[in-house]
Amino acid sequence: MELTLFVDHQCNLRCRYCYTGDKFTRRMSLDTMRRAVDLALATRPGRLGVSFFGGEPLLHPDFVRDTMAYVGEAVRALPHPRPPTRFFMNTNATLLDDAAVALMAPPHFSVYASLDGDRATHDENRVHASGRGSHDDALAGLARLRAAAIPFHLLAVVTPANARRAGATVRALAPLGAERVHLSPDLRADWTEDAVAELRLGLADATAHLKDLFRAGTPLGVEPFHAKILSHLKGGMPCPSRCQIGGAEWCVSPAGHIYPCAQMVGTDQDPTLRIGHVDPGLDVDARLRLQHQKDRVEETCAPCELRDRCQSHCGCRHLALTGQLGEITAALCELEGAFIDAADAFADELYREACPSFLGYYYERAWSATPGAELTQLRRARDAT
Secondary structure, rough: EEEEOOOOOOOEEEOOOOOOOOOOOOOHHOOOOOOOHHHHHOOOOOOOEEEEEEOHHOOOHHHHHHHHHHHHHHHHOOOOOEEEEEEEEEEEOOOOOOOHHHOOOOOOEEEHHHHHOOHHHHHHOOEEEOEEEHHHHHHHHHHHHHHHHOEEEEEEEEEEOOHHHHHHHHHHHHHHHEEEEEEEEEOOOOOOHHHHHHHHHHHHHHHHHHHHHOOOOOOEEEEOOOHHHHHHHHOOOOOOHHHHOOOOEEEEEOOOOEOHHHHHHHOOHHHHHHHHEEOEEEHHHHHHHHHHOOOOHHHHHHHOHHHHOOOOOOHHHHHHHOOOOOOOHHHHHHHHHHHHHHHHHHHHHHHHHHOHHHHHHOOOOOOOOOOOOOOOOHHHHHHHH
């Protein structure tokens, strides 16, 4: 079970592409948090992941501390076997001071920090309310994470304006010590044919640097290349649990409403995307209705030979592209195709070279679903039954 707590709609930054809507203060109460945790544990999960999201959750470090304490108490009160617990922080990294870092002692905490690349690229969009760039503040926070040996991932948003610089972004992020780097295209932007062409050039540059890293014996997983390579090796894309629409992942808003994932909360004003409330609990009928809407995309994507290697199944992507579950646009096909082509060209070259680092990374490890994901039956296997 993955439980995301949307701590507050407020944020200290004003990122120009932010999808969560207007920034205003509505902090989750401790009572709502406790009800959410109790509801998640009532499902008797095999494991429990608790994520802090926002807004910027580190505006409220006391809430993080209280949540960790309550989760610990609630899990200890359960009969055996008790689920192992892990915490995740989604942050812009600018508030990672010594006190915040002290909350996240390993081995039970991972951080997902936003950094769009070098200073110029990052500060184009990720700015403080005053308009000042946040790059240096984020780097200072990441340095504290490294010093404390807290594992972290780096998330970079790729826009049509910076797509050609995807290689420069990977070069800037690779030395920072992240477990993995994520390139996330802004699906709410206007991805014209020219913009996709620029992206393909940027991805070619990014994979050129990745090849250098692997050849040097310092492999780095960069998403979505990493997932595209594994989808080829495993014959399909492992489906994140959140794409089952609330099946094993819930996001709770400050007001207590339950959504399938954090990307659907926004300003918490769309009841059609809710699947319950912490009191009285999950609305099974609402969840099934959303799942049925999402599954309409299967008819659209059925003829595509890449359907098992792309993320057309992700409901959040549908909403970002069209505002409707079960509907996508050609932009997603073009973006997914660009990433798949770049990943395959990268992997094919290193495989033909018999690059030891590449073969060891992808062929000599037992890759499985990451926390928050489940390996599910592939769509092509479902079609055959």
